[in-house]
Amino acid sequence: MFKDKDIRNLVAIWVVGTLLAFASAALVYSFYSPAAPGGSPTETSPITNWIFQPSTTVAEMVRVNTAWTVAVIFPFLFAPIITLLYIIGRFNEKNNPVPATFHEHLPLEVFWTIVPAVVLVAMAVPAYGVLRYMEKPPTKPDLVVDVVGAQFYWQYTLPKYDVTVTDEGDGKDPLVLPVDKAILLNGQSFQVNHAWWVPAFGVKFDVIPGRINTSWIRTKREGSYKGQCAELCGTLHAYMLIHVNVVPEKEFYQWLKKKGAKFPPEEQEYVAALLGEDVTATALATSTTTNH
Numbered sequence: 409m410f411k412d413k414d415i416r417n418l419v420a421i422w423v424v425g426t427l428l429a430f431a432s433a434a435l436v437y438s439f440y441s442p443a444a445p446g447g448s449p450t451e452t453s454p455i456t457n458w459i460f461q462p463s464t465t466v467a468e469m470v471r472v473n474t475a476w477t478v479a480v481i482f483p484f485l486f487a488p489i490i491t492l493l494y495i496i497g498r499f500n501e502k503n504n505p506v507p508a509t510f511h512e513h514l515p516l517e518v519f520w521t522i523v524p525a526v527v528l529v530a531m532a533v534p535a536y537g538v539l540r541y542m543e544k545p546p547t548k549p550d551l552v553v554d555v556v557g558a559q560f561y562w563q564y565t566l567p568k569y570d571v572t573v574t575d576e577g578d579g580k581d582p583l584v585l586p587v588d589k590a591i592l593l594n595g596q597s598f599q600v601n602h603a604w605w606v607p608a609f610g611v612k613f614d615v616i617p618g619r620i621n622t623s624w625i626r627t628k629r630e631g632s633y634k635g636q637c638a639e640l641c642g643t644l645h646a647y648m649l650i651h652v653n654v655v656p657e658k659e660f661y662q663w664l665k666k667k668g669a670k671f672p673p674e675e676q677e678y679v680a681a682l683l684g685e686d687v688t689a690t691a692l693a694t695s696t697t698t699n700h
């Protein structure tokens with residue numbers, strides 16, 4: 409017969425299920441513990457080599473949101489399984505020869521309608537906050553990068569400097585970006601849909617022929633970041649790897665220079681000073697080129 413003791417046991421089971429859920433969330437969260445100082449952000453231990461250290465606020469928010477979602481939904485994994493095992497043991501024919509005859513239980517029906525509804529809201533509200541933040545690109549970006557997906561490589565153009573790089577997936581010609589700058593990404597595609605996905609940036613956005621999709625990043629740490637096309641786009645989809653080197657501003661300008669960048673007039677003096685060059689020589693060289 410169903411007794412008060414059974415109610416107590418079932419409540420205990422759900423409490424344990426919830427605790428297990430929060431323990432799982434803490435475990436998920438701990439996998440992302442910040443990289444050691446000076447270590448590469450993509451350096452991972454064997455157990456976490458499928459996870460990248462977050463390098464942007466967006467990626468951190470995604471990480472927290474993942475742990476929170478796990479904490480909220482995992483009771484619904486653990487508790488019903490333990491409940492089922494308890495009921496199989498406690499109420500089988502041998503242990504419970506005279507079954508109870510009651511049908512329906514209004515408070516219980518109300519309880520298990522309201523609780524999942526509350527859980528859905530508890531997941532939706534923070535997730536929507538993250539989504540709104542990641543979908544709001546900076547109004548005055550420090551740098552604009554055109555990201556073009558092709559079959560089967562990535563091409564990046566920095567229109568301000570008239571520099572284009574092609575990442576064939578081998579990492580020989582990576583995209584180089586300055587650290588801690590608001591960077592707007594304009595995504596396009598030549599033939600078919602691709603998705604530019606760099607987990608450490610918390611960015612995965614579709615690049616689609618005939619339209620421009622935008623995303624943005626502001627990285628907190630220097631390092632070599634890796635990503636991958638995340639849209640099944642054809643035979644060599646798996647080889648559309650992404651390589652992004654995030655470097656200090658000076659190194660970024662050195663890279664631009666090596667790539668034959670055309671610096672806009674208002675930036676020339678700043679760049680020359682940063683790179684420790686003779687300002688007048690640079691200005692002279694520019695005026696000579698414009699005269700021709």
Ligand SMILES: [Cu+2]
Binds near residue numbers: 602640642
């Ligand atoms: Cu692709």
